Amino acid sequence: MxxxxxxxxxxxxxxxxxxxxxxxxxxxxxxxxxxxxxxxxxxxxxxxxxxxxxxxxxxxxxxxxxxxxxxxxxxxxxxxxxxxxxxxxxxxxxxxxxxxxxxxxxxxxxxxxxxxxxxxxxxxxxxxxxxxxxxxxxxxxxxxxxxxxxxxxxxxxxxxxxxxxxxxxxxxxxxxxxxxxxxxxxxxxxxxxxxxxxxxxxxxxxxxxxxxxxxxxxxxxxxxxxxxxxxxxxxxxxxxxxxxxxxxxxxxxxxxxxxxxxxxxxxxxxxxxxxxxxxxxxxxxxxxxxxxxxxxxxxxxxxxxxxxxxxxxxxxxxxxxxxxxxxxxxxxxxxxxxxxxxxxxxxxxxxxxxxxxxxxxxxxxxxxxxxxxxxxxxxxxxxxxxSGKMGNCALNPVTLHEEEMALKPAAIKKKVAVIGGGIGGMEVARLCKMRGHDVTLYEKSDKLGGVFIAAAAPDFKKKDKELIKWYIKQLSDLGVTIKLNTEITKEMLGTLNADEIVVATGSIPKKLPITGFDGDNTIEAVEYLLGKKQVGDNVVIIGGGLTGCEIAYDLSLKGKKASIVEMQDDILKIMGLSSANSNMLREIIRYYKVDVFTSTALSEIKDNGVLVKTQEGDKFIPADSVILSVGYDSYVPFDNETITNNKVHIIGDASKVGNLLTVIKEAYDLAYKM
CATH class of the missing domain: 3.20.20.70 (Aldolase class I)
Structure with missing residues (x-):
């Protein structure tokens, strides 16, 4: 054929x-x-x-x-x-x-x-x-x-x-x-x-x-x-x-x-x-x-x-x-x-x-x-x-390190429990299974992917969606035991019958002590990306990092008017973000006439817009909806004593909020040590 x-x-x-x-x-x-x-x-x-x-x-x-x-x-x-x-x-x-x-x-x-x-x-x-x-x-x-x-x-x-x-x-x-x-x-x-x-x-x-x-x-x-x-x-x-x-x-x-x-x-x-x-x-x-x-x-x-x-x-x-x-x-x-x-x-x-x-x-x-x-x-x-070295790969740390990072069978086969089905959890589960361990992955929601599901949601993120599908297929082909709709509490850690426990529970959105931050017209970035809340035609995004600017692009493609409010003196001020990516996003923001307010601090969120402080003084920006993209905090649902008693390993955003490169590299480092 x-x-x-x-x-x-x-x-x-x-x-x-x-x-x-x-x-x-x-x-x-x-x-x-x-x-x-x-x-x-x-x-x-x-x-x-x-x-x-x-x-x-x-x-x-x-x-x-x-x-x-x-x-x-x-x-x-x-x-x-x-x-x-x-x-x-x-x-x-x-x-x-x-x-x-x-x-x-x-x-x-x-x-x-x-x-x-x-x-x-x-x-x-x-x-x-x-x-x-x-x-x-x-x-x-x-x-x-x-x-x-x-x-x-x-x-x-x-x-x-x-x-x-x-x-x-x-x-x-x-x-x-x-x-x-x-x-x-x-x-x-x-x-x-x-x-x-x-x-x-x-x-x-x-x-x-x-x-x-x-x-x-x-x-x-x-x-x-x-x-x-x-x-x-x-x-x-x-x-x-x-x-x-x-x-x-x-x-x-x-x-x-x-x-x-x-x-x-x-x-x-x-x-x-x-x-x-x-x-x-x-x-x-x-x-x-x-x-x-x-x-x-x-x-x-x-x-x-x-x-x-x-x-x-x-x-x-x-x-x-x-x-x-x-x-x-x-x-x-x-x-x-x-x-x-x-x-x-x-x-x-x-x-x-x-x-x-x-x-x-x-x-x-x-x-x-x-x-x-x-x-x-x-x-x-x-x-x-x-930052980093050219020619490496965020998804494949073995690239340019083929000899020193060659995957080898584990000397002692163990039972490994992975808590959290985001990218970090799926990666460590995949690698541990490939090394010969018996792996069970627990995810509290009904699907794998974690916060990366939201990151992959815009239409221009086709390859991100493919990456989630790739992980799911690899875990299935390898025979990793996956338990969805299963939330692991601290009382359950000792009952997992595991030699090694990996916590990859990711992060949660930051909360700012701002009046109106939890108001009816505010939408957390992940909620917007997952389509859990609808937005109006005139949207202010609080936060000009990568997620905030990508949301502005997504809104523009949908015919919405987007504005970005950023405390720093520039948007996309992220060490390690490639200039090729940030330059294109800047041109997109220019092309779609997204209003950008830098060196601007959020003072209050009102029903019809936001009050901000600029270098020229206070300013009101009208908005039907306000999307919050102000970063994330690590999330670990266990106290230190519980973690110590159960010999738990914490990786990815649960340890320190980073990006795919840092999350996946941590997964490799841990899996290769087990």
């Missing part, structure tokens, strides 16, 4: 290299085989091999600079590394039939993260860009200097010499990073970020001269048959500096337009590019290249499939292409030649095999949260903050 997704598993030619299927693992920060110090990162070897075992056709790791980004030194000087550990890695990957292109970068330009004491990139010196005076994306007060022609030629030469080493080491091809996402080469290519008057500025051909010279230099050094992929943004989706456009929005393109893009793509092909690995966006519209949950599936497919009409080389589309039905149709119909999958392969390395086998319900979905893989935060008072 024909496999439903057969089109995804047909071979594809890139130059003279045959890829065994149409699935490309796209580059992500944190997944380069080279560390920031330029040394080989042996700890990442297992990451590649796990995905190669599961039949990823082409692996492209995170960008490696042709020049060391933390100081002096060029990649082509690392011959011992290329001919040693890199060549060994290639031999291992090729044994599984996967191919590997190394992504080489020229630099970040105005997209460079500015950290204190970073050589050549701090506020006391001018980091390079295409042109003088370009504002830094993260801190626009910092202006860049234009790259000199000597530096350009050195970079072209460095690409060619690095490519020679790649070929000698058995690397199957090069990906140039890129005319993509507003990085340095893209800044040369876009007229509004290139005001040069020399041969690298002005006409389209001049603006593309830097990248086309790189392509030609690599071909001259490595031979015309050595494949080159170019990471390519079809359109920039920019309304201006640090201003992005939303799907369907009518706007004037500030970056590369759809009208200019066909000619640009042809220039790359004529220069010798063998593939375009394409999407949309720039750091000014970051959410196109790193699509959050608010982006539709296959968000970049319309533009990428359009550009394919103008070139004769393979075109791959990236950006939420992890819906197998959409992906299969796009390839089978000839809209594109291959699909770029990135963060989905962090969440589930076996995605390819599960799709091929038709086991879609067993795929752990990527929910596009970016909490583990790209936690660059950006808000007022913080030009750029970074």
């Amino acid at each position: 024909k496999n439903k997704y057969e089109a995804l598993f047909k071979p594809m030619k890139i130059g003279n290299v045959t890829i065994k299927n149409r699935i490309v693992l796209c580059a992500m920060g944190g997944t380069s085989p080279f560390g920031m110090n330029g040394l080989f990162n042996d700890g990442i070897r297992k990451y590649y091999l796990e995905r190669a075992k599961a039949n990823v056709g082409l692996i492209i790791p995170g960008v490696t600079g042709v020049k060391n980004m933390m100081g002096d030194g060029y990649l082509y000087e690392k011959e011992d590394i290329f001919m040693g550990p890199v060549k060994s890695l290639m031999d291992e990957l090729h044994a599984y039939g996967s191919k590997f292109f190394l992504q080489l970068g020229a630099g970040f330009g105005r997209s460079q993260l500015i950290f204190p004491n970073m050589p050549g990139n701090d506020s006391n010196s001018a980091p390079i860009a295409a042109s003088d005076g370009m504002p830094n994306v993260w801190n626009p007060s910092i202006k860049h200097r234009g790259m000199t022609k000597e530096e350009i030629k050195e970079t072209v030469d460095a690409y060619a010499k690095a490519a020679v080493l790649c070929k000698r080491a058995g690397i199957d091809g090069i990906e140039i990073h890129a005319i993509h996402e507003g990085y340095l080469l893209d800044q040369f290519a876009i007229s509004n970020t290139n005001n040069r008057t020399d041969e690298y500025g002005g006409s389209l051909e001049n603006r593309f001269r830097f990248v086309t010279d790189i392509i030609k230099a690599i071909k001259a050094a490595c031979g015309s048959d050595y494949p080159i992929s170019v990471r390519y943004s079809v359109t920039s989706k920019m309304r201006g500096f640090n201003k992005g456009a939303l799907p369907g929005e009518d706007y004037v393109e500030f970056g590369r337009s759809m009208e200019e893009s066909p000619a640009a793509a042809r220039l790359l092909e004529v220069a010798g590019a063998d593939m375009l690995n394409a999407d949309n966006g720039s750091y000014d519209a970051w959410y196109w290249a790193h699509p959050p949950v608010y982006m539709p599936s296959a968000c970049n497919l319309p533009e990428v499939s359009y550009i394919k009409q103008f070139v004769n080389i393979p075109v791959v589309c990236a950006g939420r292409m992890n819906d197998p039905d959409i992906a299969e149709h796009a390839v089978e119909s000839g809209m594109i030649d291959g699909i770029g999958i990135a963060r989905q392969l962090l969440a589930d390395p076996q995605w390819c095999d599960k799709v091929r086998e038709g086991r879609l319900e067993d795929i752990r979905p990527c929910i596009a949260c970016h909490n583990g893989c790209f936690a660059f935060s950006h808000f007022k008072g913080l030009p750029c903050g970074f």
Whole structure:
């Protein structure tokens, strides 16, 4: 019988290299085989091999600079590394039939993260860009200097010499990073970020001269048959500096337009590019290249499939292409030649095999949260903050830790009772059962999912809903005993006959000592999300965190007028929340004309609105309904003595309110110790 997704598993030619299927693992920060110090990162070897075992056709790791980004030194000087550990890695990957292109970068330009004491990139010196005076994306007060022609030629030469080493080491091809996402080469290519008057500025051909010279230099050094992929943004989706456009929005393109893009793509092909690995966006519209949950599936497919009409080389589309039905149709119909999958392969390395086998319900979905893989935060008072490590996964802590976090059978089989059926409870139950324990999960409501049911309620949270279904199926398949409508009291703890008791009872909404906080027109955020209370047409949301802003979006989609009241000087002031996600939410709030009141304290909730204190004085904001989104407090229904006597473990929000990343990591840490 024909496999439903057969089109995804047909071979594809890139130059003279045959890829065994149409699935490309796209580059992500944190997944380069080279560390920031330029040394080989042996700890990442297992990451590649796990995905190669599961039949990823082409692996492209995170960008490696042709020049060391933390100081002096060029990649082509690392011959011992290329001919040693890199060549060994290639031999291992090729044994599984996967191919590997190394992504080489020229630099970040105005997209460079500015950290204190970073050589050549701090506020006391001018980091390079295409042109003088370009504002830094993260801190626009910092202006860049234009790259000199000597530096350009050195970079072209460095690409060619690095490519020679790649070929000698058995690397199957090069990906140039890129005319993509507003990085340095893209800044040369876009007229509004290139005001040069020399041969690298002005006409389209001049603006593309830097990248086309790189392509030609690599071909001259490595031979015309050595494949080159170019990471390519079809359109920039920019309304201006640090201003992005939303799907369907009518706007004037500030970056590369759809009208200019066909000619640009042809220039790359004529220069010798063998593939375009394409999407949309720039750091000014970051959410196109790193699509959050608010982006539709296959968000970049319309533009990428359009550009394919103008070139004769393979075109791959990236950006939420992890819906197998959409992906299969796009390839089978000839809209594109291959699909770029990135963060989905962090969440589930076996995605390819599960799709091929038709086991879609067993795929752990990527929910596009970016909490583990790209936690660059950006808000007022913080030009750029970074928490965690790039390339990790909030849902799958094993990613990039494949060896040290390999699941092993428990030495002693135990009876484990888990109290609470939210994400943390389900995760610890799943892992304990996989280790061989006898697990019973108790949930006081009639369904599993906990507070995440409410978080997944908006229409744009399809993948969140899939995650709950995934957990339920995994627990069922594993044979975890589940007892719904069962509330465990402190008197019952001693009767559970368990060797280990895990409390994962989550959190409860905060209460503020504000007049009217429990009034008839107030609605707690979870109540609204679950549809337990209806709202009027004019709604004030108290709290401008992630939940409050997502509720404002949900209300806007329903035709309601939303306003946000936030005590801090900015909304979405959350360390660890990816700028890709927060930037898109900010643009959504702008687009739907949500009124935002920052540095504003709630004084009283009245029947017809709220009284607040602003920096200018007291203000009344009319409202039919008031939604309360002021945070949560941990909830443990047992006293300390009861917990101590019964050797109870408390995890997740019940221990400390966090997010999915912290909840799931705690579940792993506990389950692996039992």
